[in-house]
Amino acid sequence: MLKELNLKDADMFCFQCEQRAAGSGCTKIGVCGKNPEVAALQDLLIYQLKGIGYYGYKVIEKGLQLTENADRFVMDGLFTTLTNVSFDEKSISEIILKGNTIKEEIKSKLGDYDFHKDADYKAPQRLEAMIQDAKNIGIVALNKNDDITSLRELLIYGLKGMAAYAHHAAVQGYSNKEVNRFFYKGLAATLNTQLTVEQWVGLNMELGQVNFKVMELLDKANTDSFGHPVPTSVPVTKKKRPFIIVSGHDLKDLKELLEQTEGKGINIYTHGEMLPAHAYPELNKYSHLVGNFGGAWQDQQKEFHGIQGCVLMTTNCIQKPRESYMDKIYTTSVVAWPGAAHISEVNGKKDFTPIIEKALSLGGFTEDEEEKTILVGFGHNAALSHAGEIIQAVKDGAIRHFFLIGGCDGAKSGRNYYTELATSLPEDTVILTLACGKYRFNKLDFGTVAGLPRLLDVGQCNDAYSAIKIALALAEAFNCGVNDLPLSLILSWYEQKAVCILLTLLSLGIKNIKLGPSLPAFISDNVLKVLVENFSIAPITTVEQDLKEILG
Structure with a gap:
């Protein structure tokens, strides 16, 4: 885990995504393609945002209002540093410089304020100086307390993922003040060296709850603007x-x-x-x-x-x-x-x-191909319109189990597990899927069960909200908890949006999640132990072993 990394000769350090080099972290150039300069600027942008979060939360604690411009800057700045978004040194440096102005505007609301050397950072105008600053301010340094480091990084990556969803809602004119306030609270916390493990766990669970509100907001933005998805x-x-x-x-x-x-x-x-x-x-x-x-x-x-x-x-x-x-x-x-x-x-x-x-x-394509189609559109509105049929099919034994197989896809070996799992499921089971992980099997024919398609495409990664809403509705119909449903969550992760969705699931008390193809490098042994003991989260093993455990 973290303590095993040797950064003495590293040109950069990043372990925020699943494809990180050697399973530990990228230290020369990112597997995603970002060079050390881009990595440094992204680190510096996060450092700038931590300061904005620190002073922004001071403003909030005083009962004062922050501007919509500041809120958008924070979420878009975080989104910029998410994996596979921006690789352009010039554009990232321009965002960092804009952060100087945003920070001063926020500080001007405070009058007398508590100075914090890290929060008060002002970026230089020259790109080369920015990159040098990033190397000097210790962004890649790891806290000796691995658990604190692990939980802090977990929060930062959760914030990045949540910012992406908040951005998608904001561009359609939908925002939530409670959600926006948590960005400042979370960023401010990353500069607090006095927080305990318990407090960090609490912050991560709070992020999960707030992210649920973000996904609900984005669902409303999409359905208000474009209608409810239909099959x-x-x-x-x-x-x-x-x-x-x-x-x-x-x-x-x-x-x-x-x-x-x-x-x-x-x-x-x-x-x-x-x-x-x-x-x-x-x-x-x-x-x-x-x-x-x-x-x-x-x-x-x-x-x-x-x-x-x-x-x-x-x-x-x-x-x-x-x-x-x-x-x-x-x-x-x-x-x-x-x-x-x-x-x-x-x-x-x-x-x-x-x-x-x-x-x-x-000119485009020069000829038509013979048409083939796949079925999409089983968001919560469409899926729950068949709730009566689904419930009766379960009671009659026609549907034995539901599998949510979804999440991020990626190039790393081991992801064929999800294809093998989907194709190995008995014909009396239903597959719910979402995000790009579905491309592992969504063009295969799974047939029908109880008059319904066996494969139900719920939507994008943010449509995890739909999947949760479906699960909650079924739990209510069966008068049981979500964890008591004949439902298994088998998730694949790649980047930080999957991190915030996982925190949302955990914050809702959902247990027995299987995660793969490998576990995050920023999760320390002790934090993993807590997740296993409290939430029964576990890594995927083999399809045969996992199905035996789930179905008996």
Whole structure:
């Protein structure tokens, strides 16, 4: 664990995602592709945000109000440092410098305030000086108390994941003051060296509860804006015409692009976590939203290679573009890659003309493929409309067990476990799935059970809210707790959004979660012991062993 890491000769240090080098942490260059300079700037941005959190929470404790501008800066700043979001030194340095202004605005509300040397940091103007500061302020240093370090990092990564969901809600005009306040509280806590293990555990559980509110808020933002998802067959084949592939998670960006491309002879495809967009009536009504392209995020380099169309990256997860499509990939919002064209928001709107004109010039696919489809759209509204049938099927013995198999996908070996698990399940079981981990098996035919599809796609990673709502409704119908349902959660994690969802599940008292393909490197032995003893969380083993344990 943490104590085993030797950082003496490290150019950088990062262990926030599942694919970290050697299972411990990236010390030379990130497996994700970030270089030591980008890693240093991301560390410095977090350091800047800790100071903003410290003074922002002082303002909150005084009963004063923080500005919406400050709230958005905090969540977008955290989101920028999430894995596979921004790799651009210039854009990150500009955010850090903006942090100077935000911090001074917050401090001006305090009058006399308690000076804190770490919180009071002011970033220099020069990029080289910023990078040097990042190396000097001890960001990569590990606390000798591994448990404190572990819990602090767990909170930071949970904040990063929660910030992504809060960002998606905020761009649609939805926010929650209680949620925003916790960002400051959590960041301020990271500068407090007096907190005990028990207090850190409490903060992480509080983050889980707050993140549940964020996911509920985002669900409301999406359904208010685009309607409740409905079961929808989505083509996964190519059609002749120029095209744009939309990747990431941002439904508002997709809506604006659909509006601006309507009637222009361009097909729009979703990619990765954008697949569930087809189930929203206000998006699916556009006839040129023609299907889903490719699979999960980690396959984009080979899937985008040589394409005669364009790609719009709206959020994570971007990989280093190959030369064959470097001039065809566009980023927006907090996503950035050096040399990639970026589309910024101006007065609340984005002008997608550059990517539209580029797509038209490329010509697109030259022939139609034979159509194949997959089924999506089983959010809580759609799934619970069949609650009576589901409950009766369980009582009649037609459905024996539910498996939630979902989470992040990735390139690391061991993820074939999830495909093998799904295909090994008895025919009297139902599979709920969400996030990009579903690409391991979502194009397979699982048939039906009790008149319902055996595979129910709940949506994006943030739609864990839907899965929880479904579970709570079933528990109420059966007059039992969620942990007493014939339901097993088998989760895969990759980055920090999965971390905050896990904290949400734990904060709700949900137990017996199996997690893989490996456990986080930032979880110390003692913290893992607490999770096992209090929540019965366990790593995945083999499909045969896990199914024997679950089904007997």
